[in-house]
Amino acid sequence: MAGKVGTRECHKIRGAQLRDLLDSKHNVLFDCDGVIWNGETVVAGAPEVVTLLKQLGKRVFFVTNNCTRPRENYVQKFSRLGFTDVAEEEIFSSAYCSAAYLRDVAKVQGKVFVIGCHGVQKELQDAGVPIVEDVSDGPDVSIYNFPLDPDVKAVLVGYDERFTFMKLAKACCYLKDSDCLFLATDPDPWHPLRGGRITPGSGSLTAALETASSRKATVIGKPSRFMYECIASQFDLDPARSLMIGDRLETDILFGANCGLDTVLTLTGVSTLEEAQEYRDSDAPEKKDFVPDYVVETIGDFLQALED
Amino acid sequence: MAASKCTRLTGSLVKQLLDSVDSVLFDCDGVIWRGDQAIPGAPDVINLLKKNGKRVFFVTNNSTKTRKMYTDKLATLGFNACEEEVFGTAYCSAMYLKTVSKIQGKVYLIGSNAMRQEIENVGIQTIGVGPDPISGVQIDWANVSLDPEVKAVVVGFDQHFSYMKLNKALQYLSVPGCLFVGTNTDTRLPLEGGKAVPGTGCLVKAVETAAQRPAQVVGKPSNFMFDCVASQFNLDPARSLMVGDRLDTDIMLGTNCGLKTLLTLTGVSTVADAVHHQTSGCPNRAGMVPDYYVDTIAELLPALQG
Numbered sequence: 001m002a003g004k005v006g007t008r009e010c011h012k013i014r015g016a017q018l019r020d021l022l023d024s025k026h027n028v029l030f031d032c033d034g035v036i037w038n039g040e041t042v043v044a045g046a047p048e049v050v051t052l053l054k055q056l057g058k059r060v061f062f063v064t065n066n067c068t069r070p071r072e073n074y075v076q077k078f079s080r081l082g083f084t085d086v087a088e089e090e091i092f093s094s095a096y097c098s099a100a101y102l103r104d105v106a107k108v109q110g111k112v113f114v115i116g117c118h119g120v121q122k123e124l125q126d127a128g129v130p131i132v133e134d135v136s137d138g139p140d141v142s143i144y145n146f147p148l149d150p151d152v153k154a155v156l157v158g159y160d161e162r163f164t165f166m167k168l169a170k171a172c173c174y175l176k177d178s179d180c181l182f183l184a185t186d187p188d189p190w191h192p193l194r195g196g197r198i199t200p201g202s203g204s205l206t207a208a209l210e211t212a213s214s215r216k217a218t219v220i221g222k223p224s225r226f227m228y229e230c231i232a233s234q235f236d237l238d239p240a241r242s243l244m245i246g247d248r249l250e251t252d253i254l255f256g257a258n259c260g261l262d263t264v265l266t267l268t269g270v271s272t273l274e275e276a277q278e279y280r281d282s283d284a285p286e287k288k289d290f291v292p293d294y295v296v297e298t299i300g301d302f303l304q305a306l307e308d
Numbered sequence: 309m310a311a312s313k314c315t316r317l318t319g320s321l322v323k324q325l326l327d328s329v330d331s332v333l334f335d336c337d338g339v340i341w342r343g344d345q346a347i348p349g350a351p352d353v354i355n356l357l358k359k360n361g362k363r364v365f366f367v368t369n370n371s372t373k374t375r376k377m378y379t380d381k382l383a384t385l386g387f388n389a390c391e392e393e394v395f396g397t398a399y400c401s402a403m404y405l406k407t408v409s410k411i412q413g414k415v416y417l418i419g420s421n422a423m424r425q426e427i428e429n430v431g432i433q434t435i436g437v438g439p440d441p442i443s444g445v446q447i448d449w450a451n452v453s454l455d456p457e458v459k460a461v462v463v464g465f466d467q468h469f470s471y472m473k474l475n476k477a478l479q480y481l482s483v484p485g486c487l488f489v490g491t492n493t494d495t496r497l498p499l500e501g502g503k504a505v506p507g508t509g510c511l512v513k514a515v516e517t518a519a520q521r522p523a524q525v526v527g528k529p530s531n532f533m534f535d536c537v538a539s540q541f542n543l544d545p546a547r548s549l550m551v552g553d554r555l556d557t558d559i560m561l562g563t564n565c566g567l568k569t570l571l572t573l574t575g576v577s578t579v580a581d582a583v584h585h586q587t588s589g590c591p592n593r594a595g596m597v598p599d600y601y602v603d604t605i606a607e608l609l610p611a612l613q614g
């Protein structure tokens with residue numbers, strides 16, 4: 001396994017050391033929120049870093065738990081924020097990977113009941129996975145009396161701004177059948193918005209459904225390995241020559257550890273250096289996987305390292 | 309105190325148990341009624357207990373009715389009961405906010421009209437009850453206007469639960485000092501005809517997960533439900549009996565508060581469940597083993613009628 005066991009030291013890195021690290025890696029996986037942008041504000045230098053890495057012959061991937069947009073909208077966002085050469089194939093969102101899982105791994109035969117925003121539904125439709133149509137219920141439908149679609153073979157829950165008790169009740173009924181799959185796009189309990197505010201994430205909706213159904217969801221997004229396996233199935237990755245860069249210890253860094261990748265925590269997002277150091281100094285062995293190998297203030301620091 | 313646990317209550321044991329207690333606390337759903345139907349024999353049990361000089365109380369985690377609404381339902385189904393004997397979580401949450409949290413300010417309430425009524429009855433203003441669908445775009449939700457007088461978020465059963473409500477709860481809970489109270493953690497809410505919908509526990513869990521902090525839970529098995537009854541009626545736990553259908557709420561409450569406990573099998577838990585807890589050897593689970601069990605509380609009738 002790549003990543004030197006026992007040496008996860010959250011070592012602050014820049015300049016020549018950072019250059020050496022990047023030289024040793026062929027694939028660079030970036031989280032998005034808090035790493036390359038915050039909301040609609042790009043992290044200074046991020047577009048240039050991506051371009052430079054590609055010029056140096058590296059492959060760059062974007063691995064995000066954010067399921068609110070289909071990939072084609074992500075391409076537009078990249079372009080809007082000044083990234084000139086990001087292709088749809090390089091973007092792996094939890095919505096895209098959930099669709100891929102349902103179609104290629106679970107090979108679901110039947111429909112999927114989706115609790116999810118447009119971004120989630122679109123990825124399923126693009127992947128050719130049939131979903132139960134999200135239509136408004138008629139006047140005689142209530143939480144005491146609602147129809148169920150007999151073709152449902154899986155329930156997928158993700159961020160859904162139109163989440164209602166009714167959706168929860170329906171999903172719970174479908175999940176009574178132990179053959180019905182139970183998937184969640186990602187475990188994030190909340191997502192950061194501009195100005196330090198937060199909004200409830202997929203994780204909070206998943207928790208409601210897990211409680212209702214007394215079942216545990218299979219989580220596609222980080223820190224689960226599946227998003228990495230999704231990339232690897234298309235692009236032949238060597239974990240020893242791959243680097244994961246993220247801002248959230250409990251998702252990005254743990255994801256990197258789970259997949260055998262070296263990890264870099266960037267401080268432009270959710271987690272702080274102090275939190276990383278707390279995990280490092282903890283006695284609990286399972287907390288070691290939350291400790292990044294390296295720490296940078298911002299990925300903008302890569303520019304100086306690469307240009308030297 | 310029973311020498312051994314999980315004993316079938318039968319024969320002379322019934323009278324022995326009833327003679328040893330002055331007060332009997334009944335859970336409602338799955339014990340004295342199912343949906344809108346009384347468990348056969350249940351009204352006679354309650355009415356005869358009272359005739360025999362016992363005090364009877366109704367202790368339910370269901371937050372969808374006020375004490376008055378419960379009393380009306382009890383009367384409709386043939387139970388002699390008055391408001392003072394009813395302890396639902398709508399009423400108990402209001403008492404908790406008033407006497408334990410002692411809040412000075414408003415409550416952002418995810419819950420029913422019944423909850424709103426009970427909380428406002430103790431002089432605390434609430435906002436938030438009713439449908440609240442999403443509007444605007446994501447950036448608006450973090451900036452949703454917050455009432456500065458809100459000092460607590462309270463979560464009970466709410467069929468209008470929505471992402472917007474979850475979001476508002478999260479925004480209020482992000483204000484330092486804001487309290488977080490949940491009525492109960494039951495995972496399902498029983499309806500008539502044996503159907504059930506997701507319970508308040510799911511909604512509390514959603515808010516706890518988003519806010520990354522636990523709620524203070526009022527309902528069984530929290531001691532507060534018993535304390536609420538005991539403080540008003542001066543109960544001696546050693547001479548009180550808790551009758552319920554759920555091991556993890558009713559029986560656990562009874563054990564924790566030093567009551568005798570009786571499991572009835574007309575609801576959620578089974579004898580096998582109880583035996584599992586008993587043989588687990590796990591100290592946390594010992595509290596979920598009842599002293600006695602019956603198939604239905606109607607089995608108490610012969611001893612009461614004799």
